[in-house]
Amino acid sequence: MEEHLTVGRVAELACVSVRTLHHYDEIGLVRPSARTVAGYRAYAAGDVERLREVLAYRRLGFGLREIADLVDDPDTDAVAHLRRLRALLLEQRDRAVATVAAIDTEPEARAMGIRTPSEDQLKVFGAQLYDTIGSAYPATRRTEPRIAARVWEALGDARTVLNVGAGTGSYEPPDRDVTAVEPSAVMRAQRPEGAAPCVAAEAESLPFADRSFDAAMAFSTIHHWRDPIAGLREMRRVARRVVVFTHDAHDTAWRDRFWLIRDYLPEVTGLVAGRPSVQRLAGTIGARLEPVLIPWDCADGFFEAYWRRPEAYLDEHVRRAVSLWTRVGPEAEQRAVDRLRDDLASGRWSERNGDLTDLDAAELGLRLLVA
Numbered sequence: 001m002e003e004h005l006t007v008g009r010v011a012e013l014a015c016v017s018v019r020t021l022h023h024y025d026e027i028g029l030v031r032p033s034a035r036t037v038a039g040y041r042a043y044a045a046g047d048v049e050r051l052r053e054v055l056a057y058r059r060l061g062f063g064l065r066e067i068a069d070l071v072d073d074p075d076t077d078a079v080a081h082l083r084r085l086r087a088l089l090l091e092q093r094d095r096a097v098a099t100v101a102a103i104d105t106e107p108e109a110r111a112m113g114i115r116t117p118s119e120d121q122l123k124v125f126g127a128q129l130y131d132t133i134g135s136a137y138p139a140t141r142r143t144e145p146r147i148a149a150r151v152w153e154a155l156g157d158a159r160t161v162l163n164v165g166a167g168t169g170s171y172e173p174p175d176r177d178v179t180a181v182e183p184s185a186v187m188r189a190q191r192p193e194g195a196a197p198c199v200a201a202e203a204e205s206l207p208f209a210d211r212s213f214d215a216a217m218a219f220s221t222i223h224h225w226r227d228p229i230a231g232l233r234e235m236r237r238v239a240r241r242v243v244v245f246t247h248d249a250h251d252t253a254w255r256d257r258f259w260l261i262r263d264y265l266p267e268v269t270g271l272v273a274g275r276p277s278v279q280r281l282a283g284t285i286g287a288r289l290e291p292v293l294i295p296w297d298c299a300d301g302f303f304e305a306y307w308r309r310p311e312a313y314l315d316e317h318v319r320r321a322v323s324l325w326t327r328v329g330p331e332a333e334q335r336a337v338d339r340l341r342d343d344l345a346s347g348r349w350s351e352r353n354g355d356l357t358d359l360d361a362a363e364l365g366l367r368l369l370v371a
């Protein structure tokens, strides 16, 4: 017989008040669908599963209306929710790492008699992963002209362009009226002289009226967004056309064909688990998907850029400019680098991947979404 839990027992186990549970019931978020023998309403297994999702999203800071949309999504089953929650918790951990790093600088400064300005004290709460790792970014990250040409072509005749998650300004078209959005102060500070004006904001809540821009673009950033679906909806709201460059983390080409993940850094698979598929992202904004091949001599040092130049990954500067290397943690990073160095020296890497030297461009799951 299926186990049913009373409201009181559920409140006790989940460490929430009975009042909270009644409220969720009243607004239709989680309804106890069963009855106890004595006729009281009770939570069946499915209700408990739903409540667990609701409480986990709540703990992550989602609002009740947003949560209702998430848990009612017919395309997301329990396992998909768990994966997504895991990814969100990792993101929260990244933010905590950034906040701790920001806090850590203060005692030292105080010991030297320097008081942290009020504005900087508050910025600690908004610390972003890129506030911690962003200063290493410009060493290897820049516009790759062949990929930029694809993005700019997809922008069509747009005159006003919003670049969301703009970072240091790579891929911003020079011949249009660009406005940038970037939450990390460190990244904003590294935008070159004369770069487009940049607003401190997040994709999930763009501070612009509906249809303010001809087009909105996002390059290599949506995997960092707390809620990529909400961010894409925002882009769609503020712009007539949307162009996004991202990777298909569900695609086997990305996980299994790219030797770096397959043979050296399988931890990356865990980091991307639970993210919405690229098809779902495209569906959200009604976009078509175009594959983007990565040239062997790609000028922008993103994660996949050095697929035919494996020695590059041994370079600390290359790794520090790509967040995944920080996110997998120092142990996995060191192990991967040591193993790659050994395999390059022994010829094992070439034995396994010799066929790559004949390719000028590789399909590694990178995609342009054009809506």
Ligand SMILES: C[S@@+](CC[C@H](N)C(=O)[O-])C[C@H]1O[C@@H](n2cnc3c(N)ncnc32)[C@H](O)[C@@H]1O
Pocket (backbone or CB within 6 Å): 128, 130, 141, 164, 165, 166, 167, 168, 169, 170, 171, 181, 182, 183, 184, 187, 201, 202, 203, 204, 218, 219, 220, 221, 224, 225, 226
């Ligand atoms: C890999 S960088 C890409 C920067 C730039 N688009 C480029 O191609 O060089 C990712 C950027 O996304 C930003 N980002 C992180 N979370 C964001 C959010 N919720 N909304 C907008 N941007 C975000 C980071 O601060 C970082 O600058």
